[in-house]
Amino acid sequence: MPVPAPTGPLVTRDSLCADLRETGVRPGEILLAHTSLSSLGWVCGGAVAVVRGILDALGPDGTLVVPTQTGDLSDPAHWGNPPVPREWWPAVRASMPSYDPLVTPSRGVGVVPETVRTWPGALRSAHPQTSFAALGPRAAEILAGHAPDCRLGEHSPLARLEGLHARVLLLGAGYDTCTSFHLAEYRIPSPLVEVGRPGPDGWETVTEVSISSERFDELGHDFERDRPVVRGRAGGADVRLFPVGDAVAYAERWLPLHRPREEEIQHPPL
Template sequence: MTEDVRLADELRALGVRRGATLLVHASLGGTALRAETLRDALLEVLGGEGTLVVPAFTPENSATSSAHLRRVAGLTESERTAFVAAMPAYDPALTPCLGMGRLAECVRRSEGALRSAHPQTSFAALGARARELVEGHPVTSHLGDSSPLGKLMETGAEELMINVGFEVCTSFHLAEYRIPDTPLRKYRCVMRGNGRSEWFEYQDIELDDSDFELIGADFPRMRMREGKLGNAAAMTFSIGDAVDHAVKWMTEKRR
C-alpha cells in the first residue's frame, strides 16, 4: 500500500469525509509525515466539494505580540527602533507563516490557495468554499464570529489535530468572544496601505490560551475520534462542539 493511500484510509477512519470543510493543525516534527503528501491525501479525501483550511498566523508581524517582544528582547532602544522600521508589511500573498508548521506553509503556498487579510491571525484555504471562508476578515476580529474561524463554525466544519494537543486548539479562542466582559487590549501591526507600509492600531479581545490544555482535558472523548496518521497521534471533532464546550468551561471556571 502506498503512503498516500494509507494516509487517505487513516483520514477516513478519523471521520474525514468527502465534501467536508476541515480546519487542520499539524506539527510534523518528529513524525514520518511529509507536508506535501499529507496535503494531497487531505485533498483527495475531501474531494472537489470539500475545503482544506489551515491557520496561517503571523504573530511576529506586530509591535505588541509576545512573538515580537521575544525578537527584540535585549536590543538597545536604537536597535529596537531600527528593527521595527525595517519590519516588512503583512502581505497575504507573500508573508510566510513558518511558525504554524510545515503543513500550514505548504497549503498557503499551494496553487489556488486563498488567504485572509488579517495581519496576525490569517487563515489559508484550498477548495470549494475557500473564498467564502477567507474573504472579509476584519482586523478588529482576530478569531471572532466575523473571522474565518466563526464562518467555519457556522458551516459545521470539523477540526483535525495532528501531533498537537488542545493547548493550541484555535477553536477555543472563538469561545472567548462569547464570554461576557472578556477584557480588550490594544494591538499594533504593520500592514500594506496606500502603496507603502503603515502601522495600524486597533482593539480586540485579549486572547488567552493559558488554560486551553485544561479545557481540552475536560472535553468529552465521546465527542471526538482519535487515531493515528502514520506514526502521529491525531484526533477530529466538531468545531461547534469544541466552542460550546469551551464557552461552558470558561463561564464556570475561568477567572
Template sequence: MGERAAVDAVDDPVTADSIAADLRDLGVEAGDTLLVHSALSELGWVVGGPQAVVDALQRVLTEQGTLVMPTHSTQYSDPSVWTSPPVPDDWIPQIRESMPPFRPAVTPTRGMGAVPECFRNYPETRRSRHPLYSFAAWGADAEAVVEGHEFENGLGEHSPLARVTEQDGSVLLLGVGHDSNTSLHLAEYRADIDPDETTAGAPVLRDGERTWVEWTDIVHDSSDFTEVGAAFEREVGATTGTVGAAEATLLDQSSLVEFAVGWLEANR
C-alpha cells in the same frame, strides 16, 4: 522528532496514500469542511514531507470539501510587546519603520509548522488578510471562509474560525493537542469572562502603500485549553485514531466552541 526517530517510529514509510486511508478510517469524508492543526514530525517518516500531507487531505476532502489551516504570522506585530525574545528598546523604532508590509501571497507563517507553510503556497489556496492571525483555505467554500477577516478581534466573529462554524466544520488535531486548537479562541470571545484588551499593530499594504495600522483585541490565553479539550472529549466525545505515527483527534467544531464557552465561564 528528528529524522532517525521518524524512521524508527513507523514500520513502513508514510505516504500520501496511507495518510489518506488513515484519514478516511478516522472519519474524514469528501465534502467536509476541515480545520487542521498539525505537527509533521509526529507522523513518522513521510515520503515527500508536508506536500504529501496536503495532497492526502485534499484528496480525501475533494474539491467539494474545504480545507482550512491557520497561517499566523505573529512576527508582524508591534515589537514593543515581543517577549520570545524581547528586543532592545532602541531597536523598536527601526523595526517598526523597516518591517515589510504583510502580504497574504508571500508573507511566511511563524510557529505554525511545515504543513501550513506548504499549504499556503498551493494553487487555488486563498489566505485571509489579517497580518497576525490569517488562515488559508482551499476548496468549495475557501473564499467564503477567508473573506472579510477583520483586524479587530482577529479570532472572533469576523474571522475564518466563525466561518468554519457556519459551514458545520470539523477540527482535526494531527499530532498536536488542544493547546494548538485555535477554535477555543473563538470561545474566548463568546464567553462572558471579561478578558483584558490590548492594542495591536502591524504594517499592511493600502492602495499600494505601506501603512502601519492599529486595532484592539482581547488578550488571548491558551493556558487552560488542554483542560478544556480534555473535558470536551470526556463529556461530549471525539473520534481518535492514528495517522501515520501521530495521534489524531477529529471533533465537531461548533459543539466544541459551545462547550468551551460554558467551561470558560465556569472555570476561568
C-alpha cells in the same frame, strides 16, 4: 559519524488518506486542520504528501483550512522568543513590512500550513496577524471578510467555519493549537488590549479582544471527556475529529470557570 536510519512508521500519501478515512474524515466536508508533521513518523514526501493525503481524503468537493498566522508582525515590545533590545523597538516598528497575503510567510504553525499557503489555487484571509489559508470549493466563502480588528472572532473565518458545520482535525497536534477555542473568548466577558502592527500606511494600533491559549490543554482534556470526539491514528500520530461548533460552545462554558480574567495574558504572543 554514520547517519542513523529513519524511524517509522512509514507514512505515504495513500496510507495517510486511508488512515484519515478510517478515522472518519468524510469526502466533501470542511476541515480546519492543525498538524504536526514530526508526529506522523517517516513521511515519504514530507509536508507535500501530507497535504495531498488530506485532500485525497476530502475529495474534490471538500475544503481544507489551516491557520497561517504571522505573529512576528506585532509590537516588538511584547516579543519574548526571543526578545529584542528596547533601543531597537522604534526602528523595528518603522521598518517592519506590512502584511501581504501572497508573500508574507506564516510563522509558528508548522510546515504543513505553509505548504497549503503556497499551494496552487490557495486563498488566504486578510487579517495581518491571524490569517487562514484554504483549498477547495468553499475557500473563498470561508475566508472572505476577515476584519482587520477581529483576530479570531465573529468576523473571522472561525465563525464562518462554525456556521458551515466544519470539523477540526488534530493530526498529531494537541489541544493547545485549537484555534476554535479562541472564538469563545469573543463571546464571554474578556478584556480589551491595544495591538500594534505594521499597516499599509505605517505603524498602527487597533483595539482587540485579549486572546490566550493558556490552559487550552486542560480545556481540551475536559472537552474530550465530556463531548463526543472521534479518535484514531495516522502513522504514529493521534488523530482527533470534532465539530468546530462543539469546541466553541464547550469553551464558552469552561473558560469563565477555569481561567479567571486575572490569569489572562494581556499581550499574548500570537
